[in-house]
Amino acid sequence: MGIRIVSDKRLRELEAFVESAEHPSHCEGCPGLEGVPLHHPSYELTGRCNLNCIFCYAYSTKKAGKLPKPGYYGEPNPKAITISQYGEPTLVGIEKLERLFSLLRKKFDARIDLQTNGVLLDEVSADIVMVSLSASNRESYLKLTGFDYFDRVLKNLEFASIVRTVFLPGINDREVEEIGRIAERLELELMLQPCSIHPGLEERLKRAGYDFERDTLYDYLDSAEKSNARVPGCLLKIVREILEFEDFEDIAFSRRSFASKPPEIRREWKFCFDL
Template identity: 35%
Template sequence: MTRLSLPTSRHCEGCPGAEGEGPHHPTLELTTSCPYKCPHCYARYAENVGVVVKPGLYGEPQGCLTVSQYGEPTVLGRELIDVLEMVRETGLFDRIDLQTRGYRPDLAPKLSEICDLVMVSIDVTDPDVHRRLHGVGPERTLRFAVNTDRPVIRSLYLPGINDDLPQGLADTEIEPAEVFVQPLIPFGKAVENLKRIGLRDHYNVVGSLLNWAEKFEEFGFDVRFPACWVDSLERLKERMEEELGFVDLRNVRYSPDPGTPAPERRFTPLRELLDELVR
């Protein structure tokens, strides 16, 4: 794993945002409810600054559909399955990719059948650290991942908090299709709040993230990265070569502008979308 010979996640396939050419995959938002209290959650940040995310489709009804980016969809129970089955039957989307922290492990087998890709967010496996980070224990999330057929494990790099995640994940019964390593996007006071839990200052150093990712590889995991992150590094690499004559990406701090937490895209209300789907 050297410089930009970095494999990108299956979730990024077909995403216009992967090369900075447009917005990311359209998203289906069903609820903003979530039992987890993650200090780095941009959905919570959006709520805190008064952004209202209504149920519905954000973006054009084509390509890959992400479900969802705001809230924990599995709290809906059977309703989530019913909606996704309806969406699947229309054939509007090439793929349905689910993002979840796996609050309802009992839903995992059925969701594995409906969705093309199930991404389970796991940042820590240690019960005590998980409670400090997310407000609840990891049991539901880990069981959901075990019950999922070849899940993609999404993991944020949080040095000082989850340095031992590669070992922790290897000690579980989870059999992931990939480990999707992601950098922290510092919405609001995320960094400040995470430092109270133990986050170290090198959370945004590219080389530190890559070293952590290599630990997953040592346990035999297929490690992948966000395509938009890799593209940003590629652009930076080109600038360094042109302006400095050398490239040293491993010591670069990746500090993106988090932008707005509001989903500023074409919006189709959920009821209107469902009415169209059943026609």
């Protein structure tokens, strides 16, 4: 890696940002906040998707033929349920989604968080609606997702509570501030997530111009701070703990190690509703 020259002032600003940054409301109730490496329980509906994002979290899981079967993965008394971790849940139709929310509400006293790409979104009764948007304009959206739905998703943000953006250095880092302005205008939270890199994704991202040299904590925090983004609670917890015994400048430019196997749900399948 070439020598990076950054000012001491900026390092101190980003260190202070780590102290003051908030986590997204979606992280409330997640074991990740306590340092337990588990996401919220989830209800999976489908492995299908109507986009083909170059950074898709499920890319290697799908290639390995290991997409989870539909149903609830979690404990009997969840605080929040994410719908869903894989595939695009709105593909089953808004009517079925609403039926699922109502069945889950009858069974559990839990917050319902919908995670969607927003293309087919309409008004829904989920408690939190997270819409993925990692581009600030039509052209970039098309390059990232393979589809020309930017304007449609922008319009559907009226039904959202959180804009979820994946940080892609070299690809969308110059657009994150503009996405932050879009979220601010609509009074939505912006959640900025580092990209999860699993087998096979590295090559795909490289072809799209991903800058692995800038896949650092410094670059991520720089974008998060400039765009007024919220930082995943589990990440904040880990970085704050490390900073108790390491200097910020010693960890700011370390490269992450990539996952060696496809992401999988670390909770047991319990049941599936007949929707």
